[in-house]
Amino acid sequence: MKQEAFGDTWVVVPAFQEESVVGGVVTDLRGAFPNVVCVDDGSRDASAAVAAAAGARVVRHAVNLGQGAALRTGIEFALLDPDARHLVTFDGDGQHRVGDAVRMVELLRTGTYDVVLGSRFLGDATGISRGRRALLRTAAVLTRLSSGLPVTDAHNGLRAMSRAFAEKVEITMSGMAHASEITAAVARLGARWVEVPVTIDYTQYSLGKGQHPINSVNIAFELSVNQFFGSRG
Amino acid sequence: MIKVILVGLILVALVWGVRHRDDVGLRAGRRLAAVVLALFGIVAVLAPGFTTSLAHAVGIGRGTDLLLYTLVMTFVFTTAGLYFRCRDIERRLVEITRSVAIREALATAGPPGGRPADPRHES
Numbered sequence: 317m318k319q320e321a322f323g324d325t326w327v328v329v330p331a332f333q334e335e336s337v338v339g340g341v342v343t344d345l346r347g348a349f350p351n352v353v354c355v356d357d358g359s360r361d362a363s364a365a366v367a368a369a370a371g372a373r374v375v376r377h378a379v380n381l382g383q384g385a386a387l388r389t390g391i392e393f394a395l396l397d398p399d400a401r402h403l404v405t406f407d408g409d410g411q412h413r414v415g416d417a418v419r420m421v422e423l424l425r426t427g428t429y430d431v432v433l434g435s436r437f438l439g440d441a442t443g444i445s446r447g448r449r450a451l452l453r454t455a456a457v458l459t460r461l462s463s464g465l466p467v468t469d470a471h472n473g474l475r476a477m478s479r480a481f482a483e484k485v486e487i488t489m490s491g492m493a494h495a496s497e498i499t500a501a502v503a504r505l506g507a508r509w510v511e512v513p514v515t516i517d518y519t520q521y522s523l524g525k526g527q528h529p530i531n532s533v534n535i536a537f538e539l540s541v542n543q544f545f546g547s548r549g
Numbered sequence: 550m551i552k553v554i555l556v557g558l559i560l561v562a563l564v565w566g567v568r569h570r571d572d573v574g575l576r577a578g579r580r581l582a583a584v585v586l587a588l589f590g591i592v593a594v595l596a597p598g599f600t601t602s603l604a605h606a607v608g609i610g611r612g613t614d615l616l617l618y619t620l621v622m623t624f625v626f627t628t629a630g631l632y633f634r635c636r637d638i639e640r641r642l643v644e645i646t647r648s649v650a651i652r653e654a655l656a657t658a659g660p661p662g663g664r665p666a667d668p669r670h671e672s
Contacts, residue, residue, distance in 0.1 A: 326661070353661065355650075373661055375654040377646050389647045393654060397662030490643050541636075 324401040325421050326351045328390030329372065330383050330473075331408030335361040337521060338408045342370035345406065348418050353393050354408065355386040363408075383473075384494030388487045395482060403482045407473035411522040416514040420476035423512065430481045430507040433467065433499075434474035438513035451532060458536075459496050463503040467511060471495045474514050481507050489542065493535045563626065567633055579630075586623065 327349045331338045338354065345352050354367035358380035368374045375393050377386065387405055394400050402424050404417050412434070420432040436444070437453070452471060459470035475498065477485070485501040487494045502509050569575050593600045593616065600612030609615050 351662065358646075373654065373658060375650045377650050379642070379646055381643050381646055385643050385647060389650055392647070393651055393661060396651075396655070396660055399662050490639070 322349045322418075322421065323351070324399055325349055325404060326353060326394035326397065326400045326402075327404045327406050327417065328387060328394055329354045329367070329406050329408045330357060330386035330390060331355065331359065331363050331367060332357040332380060332383070332386070333359045333361050333363060334408045335359070335363045335366050337410040338363050339366040339370045341406070341408055341410050342367050342372045344414045345417070346371045348414050349404070351394070351397070351400070353390050355390040355393075357381060357383070357386040367408075382490035383492060384487050384497070385490040387494060391482050391485075391487075395479065401479050402476060403479065404476045405473060407522075409522045411516050411518065412474045413515050413517070416474060416512075417476065420474070420512060420514075423510070424476050424478060428508065429510050430478045430505075431502050431509040432476040433469070433509060433511045434472045434514035435467070435469035435511040436472060436514060436516040437468045438511060444516070444518050455496075455532060455535075459499050462496070462539075463500045465499050465503050465509070467499055469511070470499060472514065472516075481505065489538060491534070491538065492531060493538045493542075496535070496539055559622065559625075563629060566626065567629060570630070570633055586619070589619070 327345050329338070329341060329345070329352060331354055334341075342352055342354060352372040354364070354372040354374050356364040356367065356374055356376045358377045364374045364376050373393070375389055377389065390405075391403060394403055402421050404421060406412050406417055416434060420434065423429060423432050437456075452469065455470040456467055460466055471492070472495075481501075484505055485498060487497055489497055501507075566575065593612075597612070600615055602612075604610065604612045604615035607615070609618070
């Protein structure tokens with residue numbers, strides 16, 4: 317019964333070498349969302365098979381391209397379903413909660429917003445370290461300055477968006493810089509957006525898989541190069 | 550003052566070169582520059598005094614310094630050129646891989662949602 321309720325929603329799960337957790341993530345998601353597409357970003361482990369066994373549609377990149385590219389592929393695939401009205405992005409490492417995603421899609425359904433962004437700083441970041449918190453806060457401030465969007469969390473993988481927004485958002489950065497690109501697209505398209513508190517479960521696993529703080533230097537570099545020299549397909 | 554202008558010109562040339570990196574004229578220019586540099590190198594080896602007199606002519610103390618400047622500039626432009634070239638190639642790799650992935654997924658289990666896909670994407 318509950319399954320049918322979200323028949324118009326696709327959940328995009330990017331996964332790279334997540335065989336030990338992605339099965340659980342997909343199973344949990346399928347408890348609420350019938351349509352889950354897992355983009356296996358060139359994993360050399362059994363991530364694809366595990367996700368498929370758990371009931372996800374799997375799209376496989378032959379080589380590892382980065383999370384931005386994986387999201388793009390997942391979104392493009394989901395949009396091929398003419399019945400898809402809402403799209404959710406949900407990290408494959410188990411740091412998000414399905415309940416949060418459900419609330420976000422319900423909010424989207426009210427028609428008040430085009431984009432619903434998850435923020436761990438409005439909610440509860442379980443097990444976050446002081447350094448990581450400071451870094452993410454800084455990233456949020458920089459995003460705020462560059463996009464003019466008063467977000468509190470710039471790099472949260474949990475988002476919900478309408479079909480119309482998903483069709484228009486252009487993710488050109490293959491790596492982790494796509495998060496800033498999405499907020500920039502919200503600003504550029506004048507989309508109606510809101511941030512909602514979500515819980516991030518920082519497990520030993522997700523911390524190990526997460527971005528190293530130094531990657532922020534790479535993200536900043538990629539973004540400035542893109543801004544300065546233009547992005548080309 | 551002349552130094553400020555020179556450094557400024559170098560930066561402008563770098564940015565302009567990167568922005569117009571597909572331009573035919575620029576590509577030809579790069580190749581000509583490579584030939585000129587090679588000739589310059591040959592002359593510098595055969596007639597060591599030449600670089601020094603050339604350096605004096607443009608207001609640089611020693612011929613070796615002139616060589617060093619040229620080397621540094623060539624290195625900077627080459628590195629920038631290669632960086633952007635790699636970036637463009639990577640973009641293409643991303644497009645190919647993504648498109649293959651989607652086609653493969655559609656071929657193995659059909660369009661998502663069970664209804665026929667958007668005709669634009671059908672192979």
